């Protein structure tokens with residue numbers, strides 16, 4: 001069963017005009033995110049001469065100017081986000097507006113979070129393969145998604161990662177995350193990275209411990225957050 005698809009254009013408030021404007025904003029953010037990811041990837045793989053690189057750097061600085069008009073600080077949520085609905089446009093793993101995210105697409109199939117992405121050369125660690133920290137990032141996200149979807153959201157307090165084989169770049173990947181134990185405030189989850197072509201051959205696996213944040217801690221950590 002597909003329980004939920006994590007896509008930025010989902011969600012409705014019941015207010016037609018507001019929903020349309022929100023949908024349009026998310027679509028625009030999605031478009032800019034895709035363009036930024038293309039820029040990052042092209043800038044990573046290019047072997048053009050230094051003069052061309054400098055010219056592009058100047059051009060990029062010029063075009064980003066209009067985005068500086070209305071910046072938000074760290075206590076302000078993006079207006080396009082829906083925190084409780086799970087829409088985070090700039091999440092560095094799944095956010096379609098993020099230049100850093102692959103982005104991972106994930107959904108719940110029969111109680112397991114199943115994700116897909118392809119990592120470009122911008123994520124390179126050892127030549128031709130993903131940086132180990134990127135694999136840990138993807139798995140932390142998959143496990144966090146699984147704990148949230150199971151009704152036991154929490155923050156990562158521990159992530160044990162086992163690297164069995166290098167993760168190839170420019171190759172469709174298959175990721176999973178599932179909750180394996182709930183013990184009071186503590187939730188344990190497990191996930192893997194494999195290639196889509198051979199999903200049973202585990203390249204990286206991780207076991208994580210997540211802890212529900214008690215109200216007083218939540219207030220101290222997130223109390224200054226505003227829309």
Ligand SMILES: CCCCCCCCCCCCCCCC(=O)SCCNC(=O)CCNC(=O)[C@H](O)C(C)(C)COP(=O)(O)OP(=O)(O)OC[C@H]1O[C@@H](n2cnc3c(N)ncnc32)[C@H](O)[C@@H]1OP(=O)(O)O
Nearest residue numbers: 086140141144145148149155156157158209211213214217
């Ligand atoms: C609706 C559906 C939508 C679905 C769509 C959603 C998609 C959404 C995807 C998002 C996916 C994001 C996934 C990324 C998730 C992060 O990246 S979270 C960011 C990284 N993590 C952090 O910054 C957390 C830092 N840690 C902390 O702030 C504090 O530890 C916490 C979490 C607030 C807990 O503090 P505390 O309440 O003082 O906890 P404390 O009493 O010390 O410990 C509680 C229990 O945990 C245990 N514990 C604590 N630390 C550890 C440890 N390191 N190891 C083992 N046990 C530990 C303690 O022993 C204790 O156990 P018991 O004694 O109760 O048996």
